[in-house]
Amino acid sequence: MQDKKLIFKKGDYIFAMVVVSVVLVLFLTQLNAKQGNQVRVTVGKQTETYSLTENRRISLRGKMDSQEQASSDGVTNVLVIEDGQVYMESASCPDQVCVKHKPIYQDGEMIICLPHQVYVEVDNDIENDIDN
Ligand SMILES: [Zn+2]
Numbered sequence: 001m002q003d004k005k006l007i008f009k010k011g012d013y014i015f016a017m018v019v020v021s022v023v024l025v026l027f028l029t030q031l032n033a034k035q036g037n038q039v040r041v042t043v044g045k046q047t048e049t050y051s052l053t054e055n056r057r058i059s060l061r062g063k064m065d066s067q068e069q070a071s072s073d074g075v076t077n078v079l080v081i082e083d084g085q086v087y088m089e090s091a092s093c094p095d096q097v098c099v100k101h102k103p104i105y106q107d108g109e110m111i112i113c114l115p116h117q118v119y120v121e122v123d124n125d126i127e128n129d130i131d132n
Contacts, residue, residue, distance in 0.1 A: 034124050036107040036122030037125055038050060038052055038125050039121065039123065041058065042119040043062050055083065056080075056081050058080075060116075062113060062115075062117055063076075063115070063116050076093070076116045077116055078090045082103075085103035087102070087104070091118075093114075093116055098112065098120075107124040
């Protein structure tokens with residue numbers, strides 16, 4: 001009985017191959033994913049760009065739902081840039097989808113607050129940096 005436990009079954013090899021393949025694919029995907037260096041924030045028709053290297057907290061005044069209790073200063077979303085990552089710290093939207101979204105940092109990743117028409121997208125601006 002003990003000998004049998006030491007011998008790999010054919011199924012184990014296949015399983016190992018699958019695991020190795022998955023790890024390899026994940027690793028290559030990570031290598032290909034470009035780290036963004038700026039974040040583009042669109043509120044309604046206005047777009048602002050912020051650097052990801054600077055930690056900051058941005059108060060956004062998005063479209064207010066008629067059902068919503070407007071805060072006195074009109075701030076609907078608070079976006080935070082911290083250690084190269086971006087996340088929605090708080091929002092007054094009913095669904096809270098944007099707040100629950102994981103922090104983003106890779107080129108092309110987005111956080112959207114649909115009720116407020118707030119779009120946050122990580123972008124890469126390497127070409128412009130080389131020019132400087
Ligand atoms: Zn939201």
